[in-house]
Amino acid sequence: MDLNINALLESGWRPTPFQQFVLKIHSRCNLACTYCYMYEMADQGWRRQPRRMSQATIDAAAARIAEHAQANNLSKIDVILHGGEPLLAGAEHIRHAVETIRRAAGAGVTVNVQVQTNGVLLDPVFLETFADLGVLVAVSLDGDREANDRHRLGPAGQGSYDRVHDGLAQLTSPAHRHLFNGLLCTIDLRNDPVGTYEALLAHAPPTIDFLLPHGTWETPPPGRHPDREDAPYGDWLIAVFDRWYHAPRRETRVRLFDEIIRLVLGRPSRSEAVGLSAVAVVVVETDGGIEQVDSLKSAYDGATRTPLHVSTPGAFDTALMLPSIAARQIGERALSPECRACDIRRVCGAGLYPHRYRPGTGFANPSVYCRDLFRLITHIQQTVNVDLAAVRDRSRRRRLTDSAERHPDTMTLAPHSLPKEVFFELAAGRGGRDAVERLWAAQDSKRLLLLRGVRDLARDDARVRQAYELLADIQEASPEVARQVLRYPTAGSWGLRTLQALGGHTSPAPWATPSGLASLAAVAAIRSGRGATIEVPVLDGAAVLPSLGRALFDGDDRFAVVRTGDGEAEITAGGVTVRVGEGPSWEGLRRIRAAHGGLTAEFVVDDLDPGRMPGAQHAEGRLSAADLHRWESTLQPAWEILADRHPQVAEEIAAVVTVLTPLAEPAHGTASATSKLAFGNIGISTQPDPHAFAVTLAHESQHAKLSGLLDLIPLTQPDDGSRYYAPWRDDPRPLGGLLHGAYAHLAIAAFWGVERQQPHEDELRLRAHTEFARWRDGTDLTIRTLRASGRLTPEGDLFTAEMAGTMAAMCAQPVPPEAAHRAGASADRHLAGWRRRNGEPPAGRLPSPA
Structure with a gap:
């Protein structure tokens, strides 16, 4: 894929900093596994690498890692010691690497370290070293003796199972089990899937990684014939999934299954094997060369290489700008046309990047495992959806109970339903x-x-x-x-x-x-x-x-x-x-209070707690007594407006809002915000008049209500990367954000719909008519976009249909010509500015405001 980095940057894309650093501290291995991408596939660059990463190279790598963490404000990074077989480097060399990296990173950066090993060399010396350094250990094992020794062989062809089993016995002993980070198993279709899973389970691993053997369209993996319609790897994994998912209790974490379920439920992936999340992994070879993820060696000779080296300051930040690395961070834009047209693209993400390779078209292809992934993902989707449907059939209850017998100190929880x-x-x-x-x-x-x-x-x-x-x-x-x-x-x-x-x-x-x-x-x-x-x-x-x-x-x-x-x-x-x-x-903390007509509002003004409104631009410093008085003096007439003419809204505000957080005043207008993390809190800048304060409270309390509802009932399907026009935002919005905006602006339109009927002075009345027309039409447009998206859940369809009914009643109301003209001109200016900033969206994503 040919990428223009400048064009990407101009479109608003920004690279994701590297957060996982793979150090190839030894480039040789004491096994000769037949499927190894390092030694048995297209790239034979290992032959030119030093056997062991020198201390000078480790020092340089540590400096670059620390530099990258500081430049990108990273507070946590992962370092994976890899090979070849990393234990061949020796315990003291590993100690030097870990201590050097942590010392360079400094106290402000947590450096989590793990080692991926074949387990043959695990002994008390290594385990004590890892315990002293807090290094976690993941071991490769393909199942029972027969399964493992099909491929994981010594140089003379002897099996490795007994030696790995001995190493695992030491790792899983009571003294060292806390270091055990899991098992990695490469699939062989000849091995019984459930038998393989249960053989791995016998070691009680915290995590199991099932790995598809590396292959490309040029050199397909064993048993995977691109011209056939079968899905043997998908069927193999489905057998394991069903055994794992339907077990009476959770026996271990299976990373691939967990990641697919996360994606099905709308969460981002944390794995490069599925999903569209940016890959934030970089490799340092034994000679200090900076490379891409080393599984790319299975594609062609030189696929992983970059011109960069850890001896060069800023090398990791420079690497982020390489087209080959950016291609793995731009999500759906990197997919082939076939993948972009696929219904499960957001979950599948075209699979592992190396598996897409085909000479002539590079990586712009579906995975060689396309049919397998489709079969597995749709099976998991159907299984999870059946369970979700069962929950919905029980009055949409989300059970949040725990066992008092097993956890006698658990605080009391309760089931919930929403009639x-x-x-x-x-x-x-x-x-x-x-x-x-x-x-x-x-x-x-x-x-x-x-x-x-x-x-x-x-x-x-x-x-x-x-x-x-x-x-x-x-x-x-x-x-x-x-x-x-x-x-x-x-x-x-x-x-x-x-x-x-x-x-x-x-x-x-x-x-x-x-x-x-x-x-x-x-x-x-x-x-x-x-x-x-x-x-x-x-x-x-x-x-x-x-x-x-x-x-x-x-x-x-x-x-x-x-x-x-x-x-x-x-x-x-x-x-x-x-x-x-x-x-x-x-x-x-201080409070402000307003009361009118039997309705009372009392809010804590939180200008102290650092976690009061994550993501918002807080006002600087503590409000002065004069500023606090100004807030309260504006709140009282605002509350009178709400209590007199919007009593149900006032009741809702008093019930849902307990805290106000002062926000910094923007260069133009005012600012307000809610956070789904802080239900009950509204962020708000100083309001210019009582009507502005009143409508802001109505608007933000509506956001809060929807956030609370979404914790109980999903209304949109998982984000597939589509973005939409919102008449109140300058940036393209995901569907969930579009729903939030429409719901909040429904309240704004309703507020001004009432206010325009009041005997206000001419200027305020014209303002009310104009605001009503502007946000009525914009909200109606947005609800139509939501309903046409095809991305709502069944509950979301019902919810937006009810919203549409509310808006239909508003749209039937006449508006004075001057207000209609002002509202239309404002909508046209916004749309024109949006197009200048963002370009013309894909067809069907931007209905024309009539």
Whole structure:
């Protein structure tokens, strides 16, 4: 594929930094596996490589890795020690590599290291070295003795099973099992699939990787005949999947199956084998040459090579701009026309890149395993969809329960259902307090699950265990206090970001660490009056207690001690004690309040907590007393507008919004935001007038309602990469974003539809008519786009049909000519500007606004 990097950059594409570095620390092997892409296939470059990576090359590679991490603000990277057989490099050489890379990366970057080995050389010396360094170990094994020894042979043709079995026995012993990272198994169609799986399962691996043998259209893999319609590898994997998926309990993780299920459910892939996620892996050869993923050696001689070397500063950033590497980061644009026309392209992603190769057309082809992947993926889709349908048939309940017998310390969870009448009320843009309370109840259980997930993944952290146990005790004794603490929006954003970081799905944020659980527990202890002593984290000189405030310290202590009892609390760090609620070193969160006609709004103004609104541009610093007064003085007349003329909207806002986060004021207009991570929080900049404040609250609370609903019921199919025009955004939107925008602007149109009927002064009345016409027409256009997309779930079809009914009633209402002209001119300007920035979208994606 010929790529123009400048054109890609102009289109808005940006490379994904490398996050996984494969170091070929030894280029020879003590086995002679018959299917090995390194030694038995097209590329024989290993013959020219030094046997072992020199210490000077390791030092240079470490410098480049650290440089790349710093330049791209990476807080976590993975290093994989590879070969050949990496253990041939020796334990001390491996120690030098690991310590050098970690030292170069510095304290701000977590360097996770694993080694991929054939297991033959595993012994106490290596295992003690790996234990000392925290290096995880993955071992190649193809099943039982017969299966393994078909291909995994010594240089003289002798089997390797017994030696690998001995190495695995040492690795899986109680002293070293924590280092075991899983098994890699290359498929042979002659081996019984279920028997192979169960032979691997006997070693109790945490993960199994089933690998398709490498092949291309020029040299197809064994048993894969491109001209035949069968799918032998797909059938082999389906047999394993059915055995694995329907087991009474989860026995292990099978990476390929897990990744396909993630993609089927709309999540991004974390593997290069399937999906369209950007490949962020780079290889360093023993001579220091920077290469592409080494499985490309199966395609043709030189397929992996680049002109770059670790001795050159900035080499990894330069590598990101190479067309051959960019081709693996641009998703669907890199697929062949046949793949782009395929219904499962977003899940399949055309399979592993090397398997697409055909002389003459390069990699712009379907995988040589196309039929196998199609059969496997559609089988998994059907299996998962049957289970999802069963859940929907049970009143769409998402069961969030756990076994009290197995986990007696689990905090209480509950099942949830959403009656169809509530669903349709929400779809019409309404819902009321009852609907919001149902959404909050689901959030309660979601946050308990997040806490449990953090506790399980950080189970070795004593602070986390203590905090979880304290919260569980408080929930049992004072459930309403625990609920209040966990309903604070930061509990959601902290929990999800921390869990994602622990699972390796995102880079950790400084404020999203497992010890943050202790801050929630401390707040629960303070609010319940319980006596407790607990350590909480200190970040940038502040110990934050969500929903209460923060204590300020001058030192660089990482933790502070909170002592509570009798309704009082104090926080101590570096010998300094701050009493909660007292003194200049305590900054408490403040509230603003408005009341009218029996309806009351009261919001915490959170201008302190670093996790209050992830992704938004927060206002700088703490609001002054004058700014806070201005907010409250604008809120009161805004609330009067809502309570008088939009009482149901006011009820919903009071029920769903508990926190306001001040946002930075943009150069033009105002800013507002919600985050699905922080249900209950609205980000908002200073509003110019009461009507702007009122409509912003209505708009953002609508986003919050939809986020809560989507946690219960999916309305769109997994993102297939398609992007659409939205009359309120300057960028092309994914379907999920388009739905969110339409739902929020339905509320905006409804708000102005009521306001235009009021006896306002002429200027405000014209504004109301114009805003109504602009957002009524834009929302109607967008709902039609959603319904024509073919990418909604059955529930999504019902939901948008109800939205369309609401809009039809609005569209039937006449609008004064001057307002219609202004609204139309505004829509035309937006569309013209969008086209200048983004070009003409594909046919059918941009209905013409009539």
